[in-house]
Amino acid sequence: MEELRSFAKIFLTGIYENLERIIFGSGRYTDIELRNAILSGTIKLPKTVIEELCIGCEGCANVCPTKAIEMIPIEPIKITENYVKDKIPKINAEKCVYCLYCHDFCPVFSVFNEVSPIHPRDVGEYVEIDVSKLLQKKIEISEEQINKICSLLSINLKKILGDK
Numbered sequence: 001m002e003e004l005r006s007f008a009k010i011f012l013t014g015i016y017e018n019l020e021r022i023i024f025g026s027g028r029y030t031d032i033e034l035r036n037a038i039l040s041g042t043i044k045l046p047k048t049v050i051e052e053l054c055i056g057c058e059g060c061a062n063v064c065p066t067k068a069i070e071m072i073p074i075e076p077i078k079i080t081e082n083y084v085k086d087k088i089p090k091i092n093a094e095k096c097v098y099c100l101y102c103h104d105f106c107p108v109f110s111v112f113n114e115v116s117p118i119h120p121r122d123v124g125e126y127v128e129i130d131v132s133k134l135l136q137k138k139i140e141i142s143e144e145q146i147n148k149i150c151s152l153l154s155i156n157l158k159k160i161l162g163d164k
């Protein structure tokens with residue numbers, strides 16, 4: 001009986017919280033507050049790109065719905081025999097709507113299943129990954145999915161991967 005009561009309480013609390021979200025918009029303000037804090041300079045803009053981990057494919061910039069990502073030219077870095085990285089992304093916080101498309105479509109995350117080098121809030125801890133080794137890693141996603149991701153990139157990832 002006690003269990004049933006607890007269950008009912010959890011259920012009702014869940015309903016109430018969802019109604020609050022729908023009717024009063026509660027829980028939607030976190031991103032807006034964060035955005036305003038960044039824009040007003042109250043908090044320091046978090047690090048959003050791990051440059052060492054990025055392969056400069058431009059996928060994030062191509063997929064961003066608000067064109068918040070600009071690719072910045074860098075001193076070219078040879079990553080593999082077939083590929084030189086010559087740009088990295090920069091997020092414009094004023095245009096970002098925190099949809100996370102950049103993060104989710106980044107091939108480092110979506111193809112290789114590693115920590116994404118891009119995140120609209122904060123990439124968190126630095127992770128040491130050798131990108132040239134990463135590009136040799138066996139990939140385990142469907143042909144259809146990799147074709148979709150490759151169509152978003154400005155580099156020929158399939159060629160770099162040796163048509164895997």
Ligand code: SF4
Nearest residue numbers: 064096097099100102
């Ligand atoms: S999270 Fe921001 S930067 Fe990333 S795709 Fe969405 S709008 Fe663009």
Ligand code: SF4
Nearest residue numbers: 054055057058060106
């Ligand atoms: S999609 Fe990922 S690897 Fe490609 S440029 Fe953006 S952050 Fe770098």
